[in-house]
Amino acid sequence: xxxKTSRAWPISQTHPESSxxxxxxxxxxxxxxxxxNVKSIMxxxxxxGEGKTSTAANLAIVATQAxxxxxxxxxxxxxxQLAQRFGVANEEGLTxxxxxxxxxxxxxxxxxxxxxxxxxxxxxxxxxxxxxSSLAFTSLVNRLKSKYDLVxxxxxxxxxxxxxxxxxxxxxxxxxxxxxxxxxxxxxQRALKELHKVNGTIIGGILNRGSFENDHSYYYxxxxx
Ligand SMILES: Nc1ncnc2c1ncn2[C@@H]1O[C@H](COP(=O)(O)OP(=O)(O)OP(=O)(O)O)[C@@H](O)[C@H]1O
Ligand SMILES: [Mg+2]
Numbered sequence: 001x002x003x004k005t006s007r008a009w010p011i012s013q014t015h016p017e018s019s020x021x022x023x024x025x026x027x028x029x030x031x032x033x034x035x036x037n038v039k040s041i042m043x044x045x046x047x048x049g050e051g052k053t054s055t056a057a058n059l060a061i062v063a064t065q066a067x068x069x070x071x072x073x074x075x076x077x078x079x080x081q082l083a084q085r086f087g088v089a090n091e092e093g094l095t096x097x098x099x100x101x102x103x104x105x106x107x108x109x110x111x112x113x114x115x116x117x118x119x120x121x122x123x124x125x126x127x128x129x130x131x132x133s134s135l136a137f138t139s140l141v142n143r144l145k146s147k148y149d150l151v152x153x154x155x156x157x158x159x160x161x162x163x164x165x166x167x168x169x170x171x172x173x174x175x176x177x178x179x180x181x182x183x184x185x186x187x188x189q190r191a192l193k194e195l196h197k198v199n200g201t202i203i204g205g206i207l208n209r210g211s212f213e214n215d216h217s218y219y220y221x222x223x224x225x
Contacts, residue, residue: 012061042171044155044164046191050179051208056154064115068149077128080121093122098131158191173203180210
């Protein structure tokens with residue numbers, strides 16, 4: 001029977017028993033099984049619209065379901081989406097912390113999901129992405145990692161902009177999303193090559209919008225995941 005939801009909450013929240021949520025949980029388990037200590041993850045992809053924000057949100061949610069304290073950070077300073085997805089204000093956020101040196105805890109907001117906090121992008125302008133290469137950003141990431149069990153960065157896509165390459169220096173691991181319907185193999189390889197060039201640690205790949213051909217127990221009918 002199709003599963004419908006009128007809300008834009010990620011599917012791991014609305015349908016924690018679905019195969020989709022289970023897939024996110026197994027991705028997280030696989031990451032945890034890696035020998036390296038992964039406390040910060042960046043989610044990126046080759047192009048816009050391939051499911052980075054959805055993946056970041058779902059991974060963060062399944063981590064909270066495993067009793068972790070999780071912070072989702074909107075580092076897509078060109079197309080910030082997290083505040084809207086979680087229904088929180090975006091007037092203040094990461095850009096204010098980096099520009100004005102205010103305490104991140106003053107702009108980090110709780111969500112309706114226990115254990116999940118969001119650091120929205122805050123107001124963004126043309127120069128905002130350059131903040132990601134500042135020393136202030138590096139030291140902020142270190143502080144956040146000491147306060148949360150997991151910090152998930154929702155990043156822009158690799159090929160149009162260099163922000164994810166810059167961000168990769170400050171994260172323990174990169175999760176790379178491929179859209180099963182639109183991402184061309186060569187394009188994905190080109191993006192991965194860019195990340196490898198800057199020594200990015202790719203710890204996992206996610207096939208978004210792939211088909212669950214052998215799993216007829218759950219279908220997802222919403223336009224949001
Ligand atoms: N597996 C999926 N099934 C249905 N809808 C999906 C799925 N993945 C993503 N979407 C929807 O597609 C749209 C784009 O997804 P999302 O915002 O996660 O992509 P993105 O890579 O973060 O995009 P951008 O590069 O613009 O930030 C959203 O409306 C999202 O709800
Ligand atoms: Mg996005």
